[in-house]
Amino acid sequence: MSSGTNRPNGALPAPRVDVSEGSIEAFEAELRAVARTLPDRINADPDHVENGLARLVLTVVELLRNVLEHQAIRRMDGGSLSEEQVERLGLSLMRLNERMTELKAAFHVTDDDLNIDLGPLGRLR
Amino acid sequence: MPTYLYCVIPAGCDPPAASRVGVDAASVRSLDAAGMSAWVSSVADPSLTPSVARARAHDQVVRDAMARATPVPARFGQLLADDAALAQWIADRRQSLLDSLARVSGCVEMTVRILLASREASPGQAPRESGSAYMRWVRERQQARQSVTDQAEFLRTSVARAVEEAGVVREEKWAAVTPGARSLEAAHLVPRESIARHREVVRAAVERDHRMKVMLSGPWAPYTFCAAGHE
Numbered sequence: 001m002s003s004g005t006n007r008p009n010g011a012l013p014a015p016r017v018d019v020s021e022g023s024i025e026a027f028e029a030e031l032r033a034v035a036r037t038l039p040d041r042i043n044a045d046p047d048h049v050e051n052g053l054a055r056l057v058l059t060v061v062e063l064l065r066n067v068l069e070h071q072a073i074r075r076m077d078g079g080s081l082s083e084e085q086v087e088r089l090g091l092s093l094m095r096l097n098e099r100m101t102e103l104k105a106a107f108h109v110t111d112d113d114l115n116i117d118l119g120p121l122g123r124l125r
Numbered sequence: 126m127p128t129y130l131y132c133v134i135p136a137g138c139d140p141p142a143a144s145r146v147g148v149d150a151a152s153v154r155s156l157d158a159a160g161m162s163a164w165v166s167s168v169a170d171p172s173l174t175p176s177v178a179r180a181r182a183h184d185q186v187v188r189d190a191m192a193r194a195t196p197v198p199a200r201f202g203q204l205l206a207d208d209a210a211l212a213q214w215i216a217d218r219r220q221s222l223l224d225s226l227a228r229v230s231g232c233v234e235m236t237v238r239i240l241l242a243s244r245e246a247s248p249g250q251a252p253r254e255s256g257s258a259y260m261r262w263v264r265e266r267q268q269a270r271q272s273v274t275d276q277a278e279f280l281r282t283s284v285a286r287a288v289e290e291a292g293v294v295r296e297e298k299w300a301a302v303t304p305g306a307r308s309l310e311a312a313h314l315v316p317r318e319s320i321a322r323h324r325e326v327v328r329a330a331v332e333r334d335h336r337m338k339v340m341l342s343g344p345w346a347p348y349t350f351c352a353a354g355h356e
Contacts, residue, residue, distance in 0.1 A: 016343070023340070
């Protein structure tokens, strides 16, 4: 790394955004997705407060579901589960996944809506 | 009337132009405190609900200050009871603010965002025929996400090495990479004279060496590296 010095500063070039050729749309989509994950206030509008709370609750449930799936795969790969246990565990997780899909649809919430930014920990998904 | 803070700059810098206005078109002035200068306005509306217009007005004042010296920018909405309260606020943080001014002196912030492999690599819809099939699908999905994370780590190391070898970055901060991430993001503290070279080095490291897509933006005030009140 170069070292810094105190020096008088001259005119600064205007901010500029450079993107690799042919990638503008991809970056636009990515920035839109990132913007949706920024911390937000719960919408206190009586007509929309339910949706804001649902998003918050579903985000927590999704986080726990991901943790459960990780643990399940670790146990399966560790060889500590019988075939029958793997089947039963898989069915439970599959139904939980299906239930989450139904809840997301009911509250008009997408996967990206649940991809909250956890600050230094990164994003959920 | 409440005093709104835009940034803190070293003492002795030229004050803002008399015509310079900031948030809510309030006049911007320089306030000397604890051996530094704060750029401030007196604002009538203490609620200062965030809006794009207000955020732009805030940043434009900070950019004006950057023409004099790299400031320690304040985040939007930093409001104190009056000038005396602000002077005391600065005095309470004197050493921390001086350290931050030295840290960013002569530099700007550049942001780098690199697109990672898309999530198409992950398996499609979850199977429904059996629990075992679902478990195998979950494992494939986790492996696909892990491969993206590994790719991000490799890229991060590669770009960090390139900018270090070229000497175009004084300091860098990378956002955490989690499984399933779609892009890799960094903020670079770049000496002003190295702005153009920094763009070249990063683009070469990403596009030529890895055939990946990158977005570079800046120069910005060093919000990621220091912010008055968040030192």
